[in-house]
Amino acid sequence: MDTPDPRAQADAAGVAGEILRPRPKGAARRMRILFLGDIVGRPGRSIVFERLGQVRRDLSLDLVVANGENASGGIGLTAKAARQLLDAGIDVLTGGNHIFRHKDILPVFASEDRLLRPANYPPGAPGVGWRVYRPAGLPAFAVINLLGRVFMPAVDCPFRAADAILAEIPTDVTLCLVDFHAEATSEKKALAYYLDGRVSAVLGTHTHVQTNDAQLLPRGTATLTDCGMTGPAASALGMAPEEVIARYLTGLHHRFVVARTPPEMQGALLDVDAATGKVVTIAAWRLT
């Protein structure tokens, strides 16, 4: 039998609070989902490899979704890293503005259903931006990956892309998670309210800074403006601060490198009513 890591319990309980209490009797139809913010570089991959299995057991997780757009060298995702992260216990990997950085990931989109890229890239981009999954023993669920347009590359409208996707998702699929990979808090809040009552959760990624605004919106959609980062905690968004400072001081190009400081996992922890797809509880979550 595995021994729970007391540090993991304490750290998680300190942030997630009530959600970590034992599930009440009759709550068998609850699903517990962990959504991890952007995995950054080797430190981010390492903490997933070393700790996610235990976290899955400690928190009785049914599902883990993670944004992998920075997992390789801090920018992009290689085919090897994608495979290793999926093997380490991540059920679905989502992307963002850097997801196509490493060319060897492109053919993986054709063969790996558990890898998504933002749905609102223009037509012709490799891969797809949403899927319905029907795992054995669990309710069917959908994951939608969208990219914001404020201070971001020019892509199609994420609001209208969401409308089009929701029109295609079969009606028996009530659990729907949205990864909205975006810079501006205003755009993230707007999309969360736009989709309120139509999806289970709108979870922000991309900024690498976890926000403190987990909430249930009036029509029941859960949201957290940014899930944060799974990567080196003492850093400038995952990068060593020295080169970032030098770029600001001089205006010249300085190549950023991933910080070699101890990693954290950060994300959102959700308890969901499996029958309705409604989130019962959402909390920001972190593990040092």
Ligand SMILES: [Fe+2]
């Ligand atoms: Fe990003």
Ligand SMILES: [Fe+2]
């Ligand atoms: Fe990122």
